[in-house]
Amino acid sequence: MTRTDTIARAQTMLRSGEFLDELSRRVAYQTESQNPEKHAALRAYLTDELQPAFKAMDFSTRLIESPAGKGPYLLAEYRESDSAPTVLVYGHGDVVDGMAGEWRDNLDPWRTTQIGNRLYGRGTADNKGQHSINMAALRAVREARGGRLGFNVKFIIEMGEEIGSPDLPQVCERLRDDLKADLLLASDGPRLSAERPTLFLGCRGGIRIHLDVNLREGGHHSGNWGGVLANPATILASAIASLVDSRGRMQLDALKPPPLSNRIRAALADVEVKPMADEPALSENWGEEGLSAAERLYAWNTLEVLAMSSGNIEKTANAIPGRASAVLQLRFVVGTRVDNVADAIRAHLHARGFPMVEVSATQRFAASRTDLDSPWINWTAESIRKTTGKAPAVLPNFGGSLPNDVFTDILKIPTMWVPHSYPGCSQHAPDEHILLSVTEEALGIMAGLFWDLGELKAPL
Structure with a gap:
């Protein structure tokens, strides 16, 4: 199959209902990491849902216990060749409080509901939907290539991002050799807009100040x-x-x-x-003078x-x-x-x-950012442009915070974040959703990226 065939194959997973069925199962796990009563659900999401999915793609998997007694981590690995590029993919399966009873039309946060172009459910945007897109695209490429990828893959899925990833740095430090890779390719946060694919290289930091x-x-x-x-x-x-x-x-x-x-x-x-139209308008004359909104x-x-x-x-x-x-x-x-x-x-x-x-x-x-000289930036942007026909927005970092410093500072690898949500997705609030149009495009983008990664004979 060709690159074009493979992208179409990935996008067909949405139209056929295969992807939506997967995501519905995953949303049903009430993985609220801020709720100590949901600890069993955090573990079950990894053992009952994700481990079988990875094993079906011939990944080896193992659970890593949290040193702080929080939710466990899942490490999954697929290896083909020592000379081929190795990509590390990150995601998190924990979510914020479901806020049941506060959703439009009393929607159940633990059940996906499609209304027009929107698919509602807690975790659809942050982050179950996003890492599910990446896993589905990877599966499409593997099937298109007769059971091979052409590169090596490692996944780390954590269950404590919504409580600040309290021991992710410690776990990654301890697993430095296991997580060694040429590139982090991950998805979280929103695009610049629903219409424009986006690549960001890091994140802003944040500090709460109490007065x-x-x-x-x-x-x-x-x-x-x-x-x-x-x-x-x-x-x-x-x-x-x-x-x-x-x-x-x-x-x-x-x-x-x-x-x-x-x-x-x-x-x-x-x-x-x-x-x-349904997002807040930018405020006039607000913020630092002499700067654009971006x-x-x-x-x-x-x-x-x-x-x-x-x-x-x-x-x-x-x-x-x-x-x-x-x-x-x-x-x-x-x-x-x-x-x-x-x-x-x-x-x-x-x-x-x-x-x-x-x-x-x-x-x-912490604030962190991949070096702007990294050759992976142009490679990733060009792959997205080739798939969509659109020049992606390339952001030095996005406005929010992620544990990106773990990958740039501890593991010392360049980080390419390709988000599959959009600013109006209501993550961390009632009515969290993804857009089906963006999801279809995202499945194609990731299939194109994974296809192109398999075409490289060696890391950049």
Whole structure:
């Protein structure tokens, strides 16, 4: 069979219902990693669903236990030749809370439901649907080539990504030799848009910053004490405004990345951030001045207020509150100095008259990015263009966070992420879904990539 035949074969898996049946079975596993009562489901997803699927393709498989007692890992390997390229594929089978009862028309999050171009279900976009696409495309190539691939493949599937991949670095460090590969080819997160295939090389990092103002216990009558008691909510709002202004621009240089290089600007020159009709419109005059929307989203840092609390908004009393709290998040790109973020914010607030604001930092994700000189970038982009007829958007990193640093920094391999979802997929929320049109295109893209990988006589 030809490359074109193989791509058609992969896409037929969607039209025939074969792929949807597979995905429906996988969505039915209630693999909520944040729920300790679902530990058995995390294991069953690997042992009862994925291990048989890999064994049917002649992969050897083994379970790796979590050092922290969390969900296990699945390692699957298929080897043909020591001289052929070896690709490592990553995915995660855990999901966030199902949020049953909050979905449109009371849809069951653990059952896939097709409505028009959308397929609803928890994990359809993040990440069961995405690694299922990659597995199906791999199977199509193997069948087209008479049971061979022309390259070696390793999969690592984790069950703790939604709780921050707590021991993935430790596991990969320990399995460094087992996971040795020439390339990571994985899928997670959204495309730039539903219409445009996307390749991203890494991810932004993230740090949660907690600001707390604790002045006194309880509230005090605003008529009797207003004007003579310091208000923690007012202090907190002013402190935040000294960090990020009313147009979302960061005020503290220590939180900003290095200036954008000409190379990054060139990479993003043809990238247009254009929401779909049912996605929120971009805000006018918001974010760092002098940057395009793509540069703000994929090449710059942002400081966002995630939550604020003071008093009781549901039952407001005529009282000055005694406490106020906020949680902010710094999203940052490679090159940002983040080791002393809390100290830098604390010093900034002290200098501006806010010594009463307590500062702490938690939940860190590292920023990482494959070197822009990697030959795998053009190879991957050209394969996608050949399959779809579209020039993919090539992003230095995507806006969210992934454990990409495990692969770039620990395993020392280039990372090519080809996402199969889109920004409006409602991942981590009720109504999570994938688009069937994107899924069909994605099956073709991955079949084309795996076919082209089998054509290489040696790694790039």
